[in-house]
Amino acid sequence: MAGELSVAGADLELIDVRKDFPGFTALDDMDLHIPAGQFFALLGPSGCGKTTTLRIVAGLETPTQGRVLIGGKDITDTKPHDRPVNTVFQSYALFPHMTILENVAFGLRQRKVEDPLAKAQAGLDLVELGHIGARRPQQLSGGQQQRVALARALVNRPSLLLLDEPLGALDLKLRRQMQIELKAIQMEVGLTFLHVTHDQEEAMDMADTVAVMNKGRIEQMGSPEALYDRPKTAFVSRFLGQSNLFVGKVSEENPNSVSIEVGGAKITVDKKRAEKHTGTVAIGVRPEKATFHEEKPNLGADHVLIGPGEIIDIRFTGVSNQYLIEVPNIGEVTVFAQNVGKSPVVELGAKVWVSWKVEHSFGLRDLPDGTEDLG
Amino acid sequence: MAFAAFGSSTPTTKGQTKSGRVVLALLLPGLLYLVLFFVIPLVSLVLTSLETPAASGKIGEYVPGLDFGNYAYVATKYWPQIARSFGFAFIATIIALLISYPLAYFIGVKARPWPMLQRMLVTLVIAPFFISFLLRTIAWKQLLADHSPIIEWAHQVGFLSPSQSFIGSNAAVVFGLVYNFIPFMTLPLYTSLERLDTRYLEAGSDLYASPSKVFRKITLPLSMPGIISGTLLTFIPIAGDYVNASRDFLGSSNTSMIGTMVDADFLQNRNYPAASAMSVVLMGIILILVTWYVRKSGTEDLL
Known part of the structure; x- marks a missing residue:
């Protein structure tokens, strides 16, 4: 049939x-x-x-x-x-x-x-x-x-x-x-x-x-x-799932990567995962790719590290917890942590650092609405 | 609920009696109206149709009886009028439907993006009702009289032969009937088409139906309720109409319909039994035709 x-x-x-x-x-x-x-x-x-x-x-x-x-x-x-x-x-x-x-x-x-x-x-x-x-x-x-x-x-x-x-x-x-x-x-x-x-x-x-x-x-x-x-535009990165986006001027360019300077932190993306390598660039990371640490970790150049920030909201969604972290001079960052009993137990107001692997960063072609080109 | 306080075992029964009384009270005016203005006149009409002439032999005097001969008299004397009534009603209804459907479709479907235009066109359809039906028919009589510009023109282009009049012909009566009753066709059709969901039409064309197939298989069946009520609302009053076909308006002695004869028998000949018998015949035929029509179109549940 x-x-x-x-x-x-x-x-x-x-x-x-x-x-x-x-x-x-x-x-x-x-x-x-x-x-x-x-x-x-x-x-x-x-x-x-x-x-x-x-x-x-x-x-x-x-x-x-x-x-x-x-x-x-x-x-x-x-x-x-x-x-x-x-x-x-x-x-x-x-x-x-x-x-x-x-x-x-x-x-x-x-x-x-x-x-x-x-x-x-x-x-x-x-x-x-x-x-x-x-x-x-x-x-x-x-x-x-x-x-x-x-x-x-x-x-x-x-x-x-x-x-x-x-x-x-x-x-x-x-x-x-x-x-x-x-x-x-x-x-x-x-x-x-x-x-x-x-x-x-x-x-x-x-x-x-x-x-x-x-x-x-x-x-x-x-x-x-x-x-x-690898979403290529701010719209796609937000319409398809959630994203943390950071906007800054390119401060460092290497053969394989570019970095931007945002609120004193260096955020790096692989060149092959970035649409734009000069000027003002938006770099993002998915919330589940990021992790947070209660003490400042000692990470190499293959990681991005921002913080310290403060946990301002925790949402329990069953399979995971969603943490909203306010990082001074950078803004709000969302981190998803699966409830498998491995992530640290933190409370509202805790001081944490957020990190992710550079290979998980993605660089966008455009800037999110409401951000200005820094020249 | 208040009855429950008395410990009665039948509060619901009492409650029902009470609501029953309310329903009865609400129905009463309507029932009274029906009895007074429909049942009693109907019975009186049937009784009159069976009366026999009084012994005095004076014109217009009759006594109660069971004279079925009145029906035989009516059937033999007035069968051309009966046939003409239903023939005219049939033709005028078809013409009204053919004119109204595209008009109603335009107002109800095509004009949807312009609600102002829609409202204006509906008003125009109803507008003739603001002027008396008799006046309008008289006006047409003048417009279509022998030396009027329209008829002069019809003679020139050969629609009418040189000595032929239009007034008094079957065509003139059918024209008047269509003109006077067309809003009763257009309005139900419009109501039905205005609610037509055009997504069904898109689905039809998506499923390989050509525009004419979409019309026959989807638009037409979906507007059937409007067609049924429109045709009934025009056919029934047209069959009983006595104005258009009368000699004083658009007709002649050769175009008279049942209504014309009922009018003549009641008011001029004072043959009340014959006039009543004819009314009963008219009503009976309409009832039979309507029942058959509604059954045939399979839309009993729409009425």
């Missing part, structure tokens, strides 16, 4: 796509290539242009300029109903005047596929809802509707499946379960998935490649691991 549904996905290419709405630009000269068979996530806050991108691919919106290619074929001027693309809508948009089975068979009937009801039934079986074909959408729970919407799109074996925040309306537990199922189905049918979401965990969890969008542009694109390990 899954074999019947599987089909080689096609690749998607956006060339120089721009979309202007009255008063603002939703998409700004966007170039994007999604290889066939990939699970690709467009991640960004609301209003970043990710849904506009998806609607342009589906044909529901016309780009102001640029071309859209699927499987190498230019479909920019093709009407939505002639595109080899199907969408799982955020609202699911299941037709209320049809049964579930008829909803799933809709696309097959339009294309005059033989035996649409049997194929629709197979599609419902794939999402484990084979027994509810006779019901109406209104009688289904949100999770069930979501799966029907997925089946309705999948049975058409599109070259490209578009998912518009498909899990947004579900509660956390159901969302986690559907994420796993969606990923499993994608592997099973081998389609190209373009998934639009504002949920960074969802994007990192499911996608092979994530593109982080902001203000109509792609800020950074890569595997979830690469994006997390």
Whole structure:
């Protein structure tokens, strides 16, 4: 059955796509290539242009300029109903005047596929809802509707499946379960998935490649691991997980590293992990990569050390504790320590030093909002 | 709740009786209205339709009876009017639907980005109601009279043959019926289309349906409640209309409808049993047609 549904996905290419709405630009000269068979996530806050991108691919919106290619074929001027693309809508948009089975068979009937009801039934079986074909959408729970919407799109074996925040309306537990199922189905049918979401965990969890969008542009694109390990802009470093960012003028440049001077401390980053080597540079580190010490440790040049600072907040989140440390002249630094019984037991107000390995520092291309270029 | 203090074992029953009384009191005005202005007149109408002429033989005098011959008389004498009534109602309803649907779709769907325009257009649809229905129909009679510019033009371009009048024709009556009742079609359609979720239409085109298929498979079924109520609200009053088809307005003796004949029998011929029988026939046919229509369209739950 899954074999019947599987089909080689096609690749998607956006060339120089721009979309202007009255008063603002939703998409700004966007170039994007999604290889066939990939699970690709467009991640960004609301209003970043990710849904506009998806609607342009589906044909529901016309780009102001640029071309859209699927499987190498230019479909920019093709009407939505002639595109080899199907969408799982955020609202699911299941037709209320049809049964579930008829909803799933809709696309097959339009294309005059033989035996649409049997194929629709197979599609419902794939999402484990084979027994509810006779019901109406209104009688289904949100999770069930979501799966029907997925089946309705999948049975058409599109070259490209578009998912518009498909899990947004579900509660956390159901969302986690559907994420796993969606990923499993994608592997099973081998389609190209373009998934639009504002949920960074969802994007990192499911996608092979994530593109982080902001203000109509792609800020950074890569595997979830690469994006997390080496964010290149302040926006990405903060939208995808948390980051401690330090801004200062480059004070020292070596063949392999650069250092900035911040509040008397020297913060170093490997050159190959830094986007910018001169002038004012922002260097960051993930909170879980940093550790703190109650006594000033004796560390070599392969570590960054700042402090002493004062612990001003401790949050218990279960698997870890989150410490907020105020370091004079530098600012607030967040450190996550796993609750495995190894980290020192400290209390609010304790005096601590914070350190991390230089190899965990990353240097950004830009500066965080609200910081000024120091010349 | 207050009854519980008496230790009664039936506080809920008493509570129910009390709320029952409140419900009854609230329903009473409506029930009274229905009995006074619907049930009693209906019974009286049916009884009148079975009366026989009084022994005196004077015109307009009848005594209670069981004269089913009145129905036979009506059916044989007035069958052309009965057929014409439903024929006109059918044609006028179809024309009204064909004109109203695009209009309602434009106001309810296309004009959504401009709420001001939407409100203005809805007001324009209702605006004719501010002027008496009779006055408007008389106005049309003048506009479409033999030497009016419109009719002169129709003669010139050949829509009408040189000696042909428009007033008095079937077309003139249907025109008047469509004109007078079209808001009853447009408004329910508008209400229904205004709530149409266009995301369903996007989903349809995403699932390979061409615009015409999207319309037939999604827009049309989703606006069915509006179509049903619109067609009922126009068909029923049109079938009973007695103004447009009358000789004094847009019709002639060749265009008379049931309403025209009921009017004539009640007020001029004073044949009350025949007029009543015709009213009962009109009502019966409408009831049968509406029941069949609603069943057929499978929308009983919408009414």
